[in-house]
Each structure stands twice: as C-alpha cells, then as structure tokens.
Amino acid sequence: MGDQEVKLFGLWASPFSKRVETALKIKGIKYEYFEEDLSNKSSELLKYNPVHKKLPVLLHNGKPVCESLVILEYIDETWKSERSLLPEDPYARAMARFWAKFIDDKCIAAMWSIRRSSERPEKGIEELTEHLKTLENELKGKKFFGGDEIGLVDITANLIALWLGVLLELKGIELLTKEKFPRLCEWIDYYLDHQIIKETLPDRENYREYLSNVLKG
The missing domain is CATH 1.20.1050.10 (Glutathione S-transferase Yfyf (Class Pi); Chain A, domain 2)
Structure with missing residues (x-):
C-alpha cells in the first residue's frame, strides 16, 4: 500500500496491546512502538484516545484507532493482501x-x-x-x-x-x-x-x- 506510517502505543504487560502487536506481526506490517506509563500517560495517548484514555492505540497515517478488537478488524481490512485474520465466509x-x-x-x-x-x-x-x-x-x-x-x-x-x-x-x-x-x-x-x-x-x-x-x- 505504498508508504505507511504505523505507530502503536501500548504496554508490555497488557494482553490488549499484545493482541495488536501479534496481528501486525502476523500480517508483516512494519510499525513503530511506543511504551506507555499508565501512571503518567503521555500527551499523545490523551490526544489520540481522549474518550477512554486507554491502551492500545494504533496510529495509521496520523489517524487513531482505539479498542483492541476494533483495531484487529481495522488491520485485517486495511492490509487485505496479507494473511487474513478473519475467514472469507x-x-x-x-x-x-x-x-x-x-x-x-x-x-x-x-x-x-x-x-x-x-x-x-x-x-x-x-x-x-x-x-x-x-x-x-x-x-x-x-x-x-x-x-x-x-x-x-x-x-x-x-x-x-x-x-x-x-x-x-x-x-x-x-x-x-x-x-x-x-x-x-x-x-x-x-x-x-x-x-x-x-x-x-x-x-x-x-x-x-x-x-x-x-x-x-
């Protein structure tokens, strides 16, 4: 899909963050990872997820996607040419x-x-x-x-x-x-x-x- 800027704001101990990392790796998508401190949330996290202020947050070409299950489906639909996470049927x-x-x-x-x-x-x-x-x-x-x-x-x-x-x-x-x-x-x-x-x-x-x-x- 040409040049893609993919950033992930996550936490090493979070199963929800790890879901998104797993999906990106299975799909072979290059991404930049930013480790968050939930006791001192970054201005980026608060900016990109102002509603829940939670992790993970996927930033794709400057557009934030929140909630891990929503992100997984977004990844699957955006990078269709790579291995699918959801069945075709x-x-x-x-x-x-x-x-x-x-x-x-x-x-x-x-x-x-x-x-x-x-x-x-x-x-x-x-x-x-x-x-x-x-x-x-x-x-x-x-x-x-x-x-x-x-x-x-x-x-x-x-x-x-x-x-x-x-x-x-x-x-x-x-x-x-x-x-x-x-x-x-x-x-x-x-x-x-x-x-x-x-x-x-x-x-x-x-x-x-x-x-x-x-x-x-």
Whole structure:
C-alpha cells in the first residue's frame, strides 16, 4: 500500500496491546512502538484516545484507532493482501466476531472478578469454569479457534494462553488443568509455541513478578 506510517502505543504487560502487536506481526506490517506509563500517560495517548484514555492505540497515517478488537478488524481490512485474520465466509466471520466478543464480555469479566477478590472468589471461579467449558467445546476437532492457523479469536484469547495461568497460579487456584480442559491446554501449548507468539508475548516470569506486585498493591 505504498508508504505507511504505523505507530502503536501500548504496554508490555497488557494482553490488549499484545493482541495488536501479534496481528501486525502476523500480517508483516512494519510499525513503530511506543511504551506507555499508565501512571503518567503521555500527551499523545490523551490526544489520540481522549474518550477512554486507554491502551492500545494504533496510529495509521496520523489517524487513531482505539479498542483492541476494533483495531484487529481495522488491520485485517486495511492490509487485505496479507494473511487474513478473519475467514472469507460471512457466516464464519460472524462466528469469529461472536467468540471474540464472548471472550471479552464473559471470560475477562470473570478473570477480573478473581483478580479483584482478596479471598477465594467462588463466584468468579464458577463463572470462569463455565466459560472455559464453552471454549473447550468450541475447540473440538480444531488446532486453533481459527482452524489450522491463528486467527482473530486466537489472538483475542491470548489472555487465556498466558495471563490467566499466571493469575490462577498467584491466587493458588487450580482450574486450567489438562485433566479438566485437555483441548484448551493443548491449544495453549500450540499457541505459545508459535514463533510470532514467542516473540510477542511477555516473558512469563517477568509478567508473574509484575502481576504479583499489582496484586499486593
């Protein structure tokens, strides 16, 4: 598409920022990355996302796009000649959007409930267990949610691949196990072993230390 100016304002520990980085790398799009400090937000972040003042923000030729799922679709539609994140078939596309929204609306809410609780958060655990069962069933007969290759739903589910495991470990909750969720755990192994994912997601121990400090605070 000729000369493109692509900038990403993100945070190394944010699964939402990492979604966008993953999509850009899968598509082979060159971009400039700017690490943000959420305790001291840059004037650029406040300028480009004045409504939510949150990350990530993609800046494409001076035009800002906000909200990670919106950015993923924007990237897929803008760079059509590169590998697609969404299937061609309209129904399959609709289903991919449905599952991405399910992860953001249902799974994340239960994760946040567990994270915020100072004691054993039974309600959050119960809700998350049901949502993980739903995703386990959706993976039946598939390597990735997107089929044979990583797609929109897999990128959206990066929280389950890394962040959830660390959260449960720090909270002393045994939930996401191969006995309970064999397909989901197999998907996690495939996902984390993908070269682009290995290059993009934060180091588990670094993130564990980061989240441990956040939980203490």
